[in-house]
Amino acid sequence: MSAADQAAVMRDHPLRRWIRAYADSRLALAGLGLLVLIVAAAIAAPWLAPQNPYDLMQLDMLDGRLPPGSVSGDGELRYLLGTDAQGRDMLSAILYGLRISVVVGVAATLLALLVGMTLGLVAGYFGGRFDALLMRVVDIQLAFPSILTAMILLALFGQGIDKIIIALVASQWAYYARTTRSVAMVEADKAYIEAARLLGLSTLRIVFRHLLPNCLPPLMVVAALQVAAAIALEATLSFLGLGLPVTEPSLGLLIANGFQYLYSGRYWISLFPGLALLLTLLALNLVADQLRDVLNPRLRKS
Amino acid sequence: MPFFILRRCLQAVNVLVVMSLLVFAGVYAIGSPLDLLVDPQATTEDLARAAAALGLDQPVWVQYGRFLSRALGGDLGDSFIHGSPAIGLILARLPATLELAVVAMLIAVGLGIPLGLWAGLHPDTVGGRTIMAGSIVGFSLPTFWVGLMLIMVFSVQLGWLPAGGRGPTTELFGLPLSVLSVEGWRHLILPATNLALFKLALIIRLTRSGTREALQQDYVRFARAKGLSTGRVVGVHVLKNILIPVVTVVGMEFGSLVAFSVVTESIFAWPGMGKLLLDSITQLDRPVVLAYLLLIVLLYIVINLVVDLVYALLDPRVGRGGSGR
Numbered sequence: 001m002s003a004a005d006q007a008a009v010m011r012d013h014p015l016r017r018w019i020r021a022y023a024d025s026r027l028a029l030a031g032l033g034l035l036v037l038i039v040a041a042a043i044a045a046p047w048l049a050p051q052n053p054y055d056l057m058q059l060d061m062l063d064g065r066l067p068p069g070s071v072s073g074d075g076e077l078r079y080l081l082g083t084d085a086q087g088r089d090m091l092s093a094i095l096y097g098l099r100i101s102v103v104v105g106v107a108a109t110l111l112a113l114l115v116g117m118t119l120g121l122v123a124g125y126f127g128g129r130f131d132a133l134l135m136r137v138v139d140i141q142l143a144f145p146s147i148l149t150a151m152i153l154l155a156l157f158g159q160g161i162d163k164i165i166i167a168l169v170a171s172q173w174a175y176y177a178r179t180t181r182s183v184a185m186v187e188a189d190k191a192y193i194e195a196a197r198l199l200g201l202s203t204l205r206i207v208f209r210h211l212l213p214n215c216l217p218p219l220m221v222v223a224a225l226q227v228a229a230a231i232a233l234e235a236t237l238s239f240l241g242l243g244l245p246v247t248e249p250s251l252g253l254l255i256a257n258g259f260q261y262l263y264s265g266r267y268w269i270s271l272f273p274g275l276a277l278l279l280t281l282l283a284l285n286l287v288a289d290q291l292r293d294v295l296n297p298r299l300r301k302s
Numbered sequence: 303m304p305f306f307i308l309r310r311c312l313q314a315v316n317v318l319v320v321m322s323l324l325v326f327a328g329v330y331a332i333g334s335p336l337d338l339l340v341d342p343q344a345t346t347e348d349l350a351r352a353a354a355a356l357g358l359d360q361p362v363w364v365q366y367g368r369f370l371s372r373a374l375g376g377d378l379g380d381s382f383i384h385g386s387p388a389i390g391l392i393l394a395r396l397p398a399t400l401e402l403a404v405v406a407m408l409i410a411v412g413l414g415i416p417l418g419l420w421a422g423l424h425p426d427t428v429g430g431r432t433i434m435a436g437s438i439v440g441f442s443l444p445t446f447w448v449g450l451m452l453i454m455v456f457s458v459q460l461g462w463l464p465a466g467g468r469g470p471t472t473e474l475f476g477l478p479l480s481v482l483s484v485e486g487w488r489h490l491i492l493p494a495t496n497l498a499l500f501k502l503a504l505i506i507r508l509t510r511s512g513t514r515e516a517l518q519q520d521y522v523r524f525a526r527a528k529g530l531s532t533g534r535v536v537g538v539h540v541l542k543n544i545l546i547p548v549v550t551v552v553g554m555e556f557g558s559l560v561a562f563s564v565v566t567e568s569i570f571a572w573p574g575m576g577k578l579l580l581d582s583i584t585q586l587d588r589p590v591v592l593a594y595l596l597l598i599v600l601l602y603i604v605i606n607l608v609v610d611l612v613y614a615l616l617d618p619r620v621g622r623g624g625s626g627r
Contacts, residue, residue, distance in 0.1 A: 145557065255446070263458060274451070281443075
C-alpha cells in the first residue's frame with residue numbers, strides 16, 4: 001500500500017469523519033468547550049475557590065446574606081456572587097457543589113452503563129428466555145418514571161452519596177439495556193460475527209471484542225443524555241431533601257437553601273447555583289444532541 | 303380488533319399484579335414498621351401483640367395475600383399518621399394534581415406542535431433555529447429551579463401572581479376546579495407553566511424531527527407532485543403521520559407529568575397528591591406511599607391501554623391480523 005493510499009484510508013477513518021461532522025455545528029463546539037471548562041472547574045474547585053466554604057474557621061456569620069459584589073467585614077475578600085445565611089461565599093460553594101454534582105452524575109452513569117450494557121449484550125446475543133425476561137423487566141422499569149423509582153429507593157435507604165448513586169443506577173440502567181440489546185441483535189446477525197464464530201473464537205471474545213465496539217456509538221449518545229438526566233435528577237432529589245445530606249451540598253441542596261430567602265428578594269442564594277446547574281446541563285445536552293446527529297446515519301445531512 | 307383489545311387488557315392485569323408484588327415487597331418487606339409505631343420502651347410481649355394485631359407475624363406471602371384481597375376491595379390500609387384510609391387521602395388530592403397535569407399538557411401540546419411543525423418545515427431559518435435552541439434550553443432547565451425563578455420574577459419582583467397555594471376553587475359535578483375562575487387561573491398558571499416546560503421542549507423536538515422525516519418520504523413528494531397545496535400536504539399528510547409518535551408520547555408522558563408534579567407541587571404548595579407523597583415519605587407513612595404507588599401504576603396501565611387503542615385507530619397497520627405489534 002502506497003503512502004498516498006494510507007493517507008486516504010486515514011482520512012476516511014470513522015473517528016475523523018465523526019470529528020469533522022461534529023465540528024459542523026458551531027453551537028455544538030461551544031457546548032463542548034463549555035463542558036470542558038465546567039469539568040475543569042469542578043476538578044480544580046479547591047484551588048479555584050476563594051475560600052473553603054465548609055471550613056467553619058473561614059466563615060464569618062457577620063458576612064451573612066451579603067449581595068453579590070460585597071466586600072467581607074475584614075476587607076480581605078470580595079464576594080462576587082454574594083453570601084448565604086452562614087456568610088459562605090457563594091462562588092466557592094458553587095464550585096464545590098459542582099464537583100459533587102458532576103462526580104455523582106458521572107459515577108451513576110458509568111455504573112448504569114456497565115450494568116445495562118452487559119445485560120443488554122447478553123440478551124441481544126443469546127436471545128431466548130433470558131432476553132424475554134429481561135425485556136419484560138425493562139418495559140416495566142421504563143414505564144415507571146425515573147423520579148419515582150429513585151424517590152422510593154431513597155425513602156427506603158435514607159440519604160447518602162452511595163445511596164443516591166444506587167438510586168440513580170436503578171432508575172437508569174434500563175435505557176442502556178434496551179439500546180444495547182436492540183443494537184446487539186442487529187449486529188449479531190452480521191457477517192463479521194459469523195466469521196468470528198467460524199474462526200472458533202470464544203464467545204466471551206466475540207461478545208466483548210467484536211460485538212461490543214460496534215454497539216458503542218448509540219450507547220455514547222444515550223450516555224451523554226443520561227449524564228445530564230442523572231445530574232438533574234440528583235439535584236431535584238437533593239432539593240426535595242431526599243438526596244444528599246447537608247454535609248455534601250450539591251447544587252440542588254444549595255438551591256434549596258436559598259429557597260426561603262427568595263421571598264425577601266435575596267435572589268442570589270438560589271439564582272447562581274441554578275445558573276451553574278443550567279449551564280452544566282445545557283453543555284451536556286448540546287454535546288449529546290450533536291453526537292446523535294453525527295452517529296445516527298438516518299439523519300445525516302446530505 | 304376485539305382480540306387486540308382483549309389481549310392488551312390481559313397484559314395490563316398481568317403488569318398490575320407484578321407491580322403490586324414488587325411494590326409490596328419494596329415498601330413492606332424491607333424494614334419493619336413496628337419500630338416506628340411502637341413505643342421504644344415496649345416489652346417483647348408488647349411487640350409481639352402489636353405485630354399480631356397488624357398481621358406482621360404472618361409469613362410474607364400470607365401478608366401479601368391479605369393485602370391483595372383487601373386491595374381488591376379498595377382498602378389499601380390506614381395511614382399511620384392521619385389514621386384514615388390511605389386511598390381516601392390520596393383520592394381527595396387527586397383532582398388538584400390531575401387538573402395541574404392536564405393544563406400543563408395542554409400548554410405543552412398547544413404550543414409544541416405548531417412550533418415543532420414550523421421548525422421542521424423551515425429548519426434553516428432564523429426562526430427554526432431559535433425554536434430548536436429554545437427547546438434545548440427547555441430540556442436543560444431543571445424544573446424545580448425554573449419554579450423558583452417563576453416565583454422570584456412573577457410573585458416577588460413583579461407581584462403579579464400568587465407564589466403558592468391553590469386559591470379558591472369552583473365545584474363542577476362535585477369536583478373542585480381552578481380553571482373556572484380568574485382567581486383560580488392566577489394560582490394555576492405558574493405551576494402549570496413550570497410543569498409544562500420540559501414536555502413542551504420534548505414535543506417541539508419530536509414534531510420537528512417527525513416533520514423532517516415525513517417531508518423526505520415518497521408520499522409527501524407524490525402529494526406535492528400531484529399539485530396539492532402546501533397547506534393540504536402539511537395539514538393532512540405530514541401532520542397525520544407525525545401525530546402517531548406525538549400521541550404516544552403525550553400519553554406516556556402524562557403519567558410522568560403526574561409523577562413529576564411532586565416537585566412542582568412542593569414548590570408552589572399545590573395541595574395535590576405529589577405533596578402528600580413527599581410528606582408521607584419523610585414521615586415514613588408507608589400505607590400512603592404504597593397506595594400512591596399502586597394508584598400511579600394503575601394510572602400508567604390505563605394510559606398505556608388508551609394510547610395503544612388510539613394508536614390502533616390512527617395507524618391501521620396496528621392490531622389488524624392476529625400478530626399485532
